[in-house]
Amino acid sequence: MDGSLSVEELTRLLREAEQRAKEERQRAEREQQRAEEAERERQEERQRAEREKQRAEEAERERQEERQRAEREQQRAEASEEQTRLTTLDEYIAACHASVFSRFAIETDPKLTSRGFITNPRDKWCPKNLRPWPDLLDQQKLTFGTLYDSFPTESR
Numbered sequence: 001m002d003g004s005l006s007v008e009e010l011t012r013l014l015r016e017a018e019q020r021a022k023e024e025r026q027r028a029e030r031e032q033q034r035a036e037e038a039e040r041e042r043q044e045e046r047q048r049a050e051r052e053k054q055r056a057e058e059a060e061r062e063r064q065e066e067r068q069r070a071e072r073e074q075q076r077a078e079a080s081e082e083q084t085r086l087t088t089l090d091e092y093i094a095a096c097h098a099s100v101f102s103r104f105a106i107e108t109d110p111k112l113t114s115r116g117f118i119t120n121p122r123d124k125w126c127p128k129n130l131r132p133w134p135d136l137l138d139q140q141k142l143t144f145g146t147l148y149d150s151f152p153t154e155s156r
Helices: 006-085 089-099 136-150
Strands: none
Touching: none
């Protein structure tokens, strides 16, 4: 057996080759596991970042909603305050003109006017006749001038 290897030597070489192959497979498996673990960690980090982003967006949305609720509440409070504050004389006169006097109209169509008896004005104030009041505007200006001179703007 001078040029050839003995069976024991071949068996030993075979075992060594199998051992190296086994170690190489184990190393490759460990490397694969490390790569998978690293990928899992990256995936978890992406998921954590996404959850954090969603939490931040939700918190911002809640802040905006709270800000809007506060603004609406402020507007309601201001509107309520405006509704309950005292009315000035000028506002009262303007409201009377807009809501009452400007809606008066004399119906001239006899088909649309009332017919029949009127209610009995007994024990009630009732004009017996209507007369023109030629100096109404002058008297009104004089009266309002006296009012405006007597009371400051804030209190009338």
